């Protein structure tokens with residue numbers, strides 16, 4: 001495997017009383033699609049926010065390295081400049097901005113031909129969408145696809161995607177899978193947060209998180225039992241099958 005592009009070393013994040021990340025050491029590689037899975041509240045989005053250096057997530061212990069260099073002291077703008085991008089569960093709206101300008105804003109090549117191509121790549125007809133406003137008149141799925149188009153246009157090195165399939169119909173999902181394949185082919189590192197066994201199939205490896213910790217990591221088949229209700233035992237406080245002190249009954 002190639003050296004890691006992005007890695008965390010003993011990464012922990014305490015917010016108030018809660019330890020949201022707890023000693024996470026993980027690495028992410030060029031041209032790989034890494035799935036990040038785990039139950040609600042496991043800390044997946046928190047990890048994505050921390051990797052991206054968002055406000056409120058920078059007071060962590062441990063380190064995050066990009067190309068072997070610590071990202072300590074850098075914010076999301078600097079990380080974006082170095083090729084990192086995050087697609088949220090609920091994409092930002094940038095109310096009123098035209099789709100064309102929204103996509104062009106971060107595009108490596110903001111030429112109209114490229115903007116049209118990325119819209120087509122996510123299955124949206126540029127003739128119908130380039131002039132639309134990014135506002136509530138777009139459906140949730142349309143907004144999500146437009147955000148994905150904007151990410152493709154950025155030609156990022158590292159893409160963090162939080163549940164790219166949520167609110168997406170079957171046809172659109174196929175476009176997302178194609179876009180993932182293209183990102184991988186272009187050498188991007190994709191970190192895919194998902195609750196879907198279908199999406200998991202498109203990853204090269206998977207990481208199972210729970211309670212802010214890395215529980216297991218390996219080929220997708222190793223992690224698949226989690227999706228079949230056969231979770232790897234851990235001390236998740238919300239598990240009904242756990243007795244006092246977090247032990248299995």
Ligand SMILES: Nc1ncnc2c1ncn2[C@@H]1O[C@H](COP(=O)(O)OP(=O)(O)OP(=O)(O)O)[C@@H](O)[C@H]1O
Pocket residue numbers: 015016018020038039040041042043044045046047056
């Ligand atoms: N800013 C915050 N302050 C305090 N607690 C937080 C904060 N952000 C998240 N949490 C808590 O941290 C835990 C992890 O949340 P996170 O959103 O990272 O989980 P997740 O694995 O992405 O879950 P889901 O699958 O439900 O999206 C949750 O218990 C959440 O309530």
